[in-house]
Amino acid sequence: VRMIIxxxxxxxxxxxxxxxxxxxxxxxxxxxIEETSIVGFLGSNGxxxxxxxxCLLSLLSYQSGEIKFFGEDHRVRNxxxxxxxxxxxxxxxxxLTSEEFLKFYSQLSSSLKGKELDKxxxxxxxxxxxxxxxxxxxxxxxxxxxxxxxxxxxxxHDPKLLILDEPLSGLDPxxxxxxxxxxQDVHKEGxxxxxxxxxxxxxxxxxxxxxxxxxxxxxxxxxxxxxVAKSDRSYIIQYQENSQIKMGKAETLEDxxxxxxxxxxxxxxxxxxxxxxxxxxxxxxxxxxxxxx
Numbered sequence: 001v002r003m004i005i006x007x008x009x010x011x012x013x014x015x016x017x018x019x020x021x022x023x024x025x026x027x028x029x030x031x032x033i034e035e036t037s038i039v040g041f042l043g044s045n046g047x048x049x050x051x052x053x054x055c056l057l058s059l060l061s062y063q064s065g066e067i068k069f070f071g072e073d074h075r076v077r078n079x080x081x082x083x084x085x086x087x088x089x090x091x092x093x094x095x096l097t098s099e100e101f102l103k104f105y106s107q108l109s110s111s112l113k114g115k116e117l118d119k120x121x122x123x124x125x126x127x128x129x130x131x132x133x134x135x136x137x138x139x140x141x142x143x144x145x146x147x148x149x150x151x152x153x154x155x156x157h158d159p160k161l162l163i164l165d166e167p168l169s170g171l172d173p174x175x176x177x178x179x180x181x182x183x184q185d186v187h188k189e190g191x192x193x194x195x196x197x198x199x200x201x202x203x204x205x206x207x208x209x210x211x212x213x214x215x216x217x218x219x220x221x222x223x224x225x226x227x228v229a230k231s232d233r234s235y236i237i238q239y240q241e242n243s244q245i246k247m248g249k250a251e252t253l254e255d256x257x258x259x260x261x262x263x264x265x266x267x268x269x270x271x272x273x274x275x276x277x278x279x280x281x282x283x284x285x286x287x288x289x290x291x292x293x
Contacts, residue, residue: 003071004161004192005033005056010065012055024216025051026062031211031221033194038187040203040224041196042284043213049196050088052213053165057085069161081109084159088166088196090150094139098130098149101138102156110157124152128182144175151182162186164195168202180206204280212287219287224280231283234276240269249276 012026026048033039043049054060056067058075067074070082093101102121106112112120125131128148138146147167154162167183168176180202187193197203203210210227212220220227235256237248248263250256256273263270 002035003032004035004069005031005194006066006068006071007031007052007056008066010052010055010062010067012051012060012062026055027216029065029213029216029218031218033192033209033211036187036190036192037209038183038193038207039195039209039211040207041194041211041213042198042200042203043196044198044288047213048216049213050165053163053196057083057163081157082160084154084157084162084191086147086150086154086162086164086167088169090146090153092138092141092146092150095137097135097137098125098141098152099134101149102152105153106156112156120156121152124155125149127155127185128152129178144171144178147171147175147179148182151179155186160191162191162193162195164193166196166198168197168199176202200279200281200284212284214288227287228278228280228283231278231286233278236272236274236276237263238271238273239263240271241266245271 008030010026010029011024013022013024015021016023029048029052041049041052051060055062056074069076069079072079093104096104099121102124103117106117106120110117110120122131122134125134128151130145130148130152133141133145133149138149141149151164151167154164162183164183168179171179176199183193183195184206204224207224209222210220210224211218212227232251235250235253237250237256237259239246239248248259250259260270260273
């Protein structure tokens with residue numbers, strides 16, 4: 001399997017503003033992202049998500065470590081054309097229309113011109129649900145509309161890798177659903193997507209892979225199902241009593257065994273025993289409490 005992003009032992013420190021001592025922010029951060037995957041980058045505020053992303057994109061320097069895109073050093077200019085980026089707080093030129101905005105960014109990042117560019121802009125505005133806002137100035141856009149035109153900007157040069165920093169933050173539920181749907185559509189077209197978020201329901205619904213960072217160190221990198229499986233879960237037992245189906249719950253295997261013994265000694269028929277389905281939200285809370293990893 002081809003790795004699109006490879007990060008090995010990345011270290012980044014900032015100077016303290018008063019005593020000028022070095023404060024470590026990223027500590028031997030290592031993870032990799034497979035081609036055509038969609039991976040969520042999780043961590044609480046201040047864990048190091050945005051700093052990591054800025055180091056990946058050379059927006060911040062770092063003290064030591066190695067970063068590769070498509071098997072090459074991330075500083076090689078030629079590979080930048082394959083990467084689309086939407087920052088957490090993008091800047092928009094309010095005096096431009098959405099069409100003018102995309103034309104401007106196309107001049108920076110793609111070779112499209114004339115009718116080809118017009119066709120591409122129409123396609124992207126339709127993709128992000130802004131087809132009717134082509135001639136509307138960005139100063140008239142809502143937060144959700146700005147995020148969507150920002151997504152179009154990140155896609156204007158047909159990147160193979162899309163890096164998004166908190167793309168769903170600050171949006172209402174409809175806006176989140178809309179943008180999440182766009183991200184999933186882009187992923188279905190074969191684009192690798194790596195995005196940070198603290199909205200776990202959205203990550204749970206969209207992602208197959210996770211990178212989890214805490215206090216500047218990556219604590220987990222792999223399949224979402226493997227992360228969730230580390231969380232404690234209950235056991236649900238169904239049994240029949242006097243022609244009625246009843247349900248019981250056990251927190252541990254030992255409790256489950258005792259429950260089974262009791263049900264059988266009472267001459268009741270066991271129908272099923274299942275493990276409780278654990279959400280990513282619960283698993284992440286357990287992780288933050290130090291219950292696992």
